[in-house]
Amino acid sequence: MKRIESQQNALVKHWKKLLSVRKERDKTGEFIIEGYHLVEEAIKRKENVLTIMISDSANVPENWDVDNVDIVEINDVIKKELAETEHTQGIFAHCKQQTVEETEQSKWNRLLLIDAVQDPGNIGTMIRTADAAGIDAVILGKGTADAYNSKTLRSAQGSHFHIPVVKGDLHAWVDQLKNRQVPVYGTAFENSTPFNEVEKSDSFALIVGNEGSGINPELLEKTDQNIIVPLLGQAESLNVAVATGILLYGLAL
DSSP: OEEEOOTTOHHHHHHHHHHHOHHHHHHHTEEEEESHHHHHHHHHTGGGEEEEEEETTOOOOTTSOOTTOEEEEEOHHHHHHHOOSTTOOSEEEEEEOOOOOHHHHTTOOEEEEEESOOOHHHHHHHHHHHHHTTOSEEEEOTTOOOTTSHHHHHHHTTGGGTSOEEEOOHHHHHHHHHHTTOOEEEEOSSSOEEGGGSOOOSOEEEEEEBTTTBSOHHHHTTOSEEEEOOOOSSOSOOOHHHHHHHHHHHHHO
């Protein structure tokens, strides 16, 4: 088993750059995850894992299928360089971002489209919720936080390895979905219908928007119907991830 002890090692420098620089993640199509749960979820989709990095304070569980997966030992100094959590478990993985063929994308009938939501914790929560609600894919539009930001990855709790998460032009996606007769729902306070009054369909796309300004008005003009979660108390609004969860289950069940 290979061991790395120098912070100047080229691989260590690459891992650190993947953690801190979105452009590097975009360019290479790679990212870093931390912790036993995320690494185990990645291993279940073995084609995603390039390397497992294990520190002196951690170990690879015997029940993990790591045949043909590179495992590298790292010392505590490098562990601290890679750790994004306060109490790290000392295990990490260097992974490839998922890619999806266009032929597969054309089969998606239940989608979540995210327009310029900027908080990575919200993005991760929405990816996890879409996974739980049986959604086919999540499409991240322009201005949306990076799907592979470490906070996004932690919030999603491994759902990146269960459901396709892709970047795309939401205008083009909406046009394509409408051509396929997939109902497209926007979210807005004005001219909207309570979600529980919407006619159910086996296929649908839900667009949710920026925490402050909502969905781009040009996108809202393209929707078939705009829906809302009724506010029964005195709160002015719901967190976008909470509202997304309610709406997805309302449409999916």
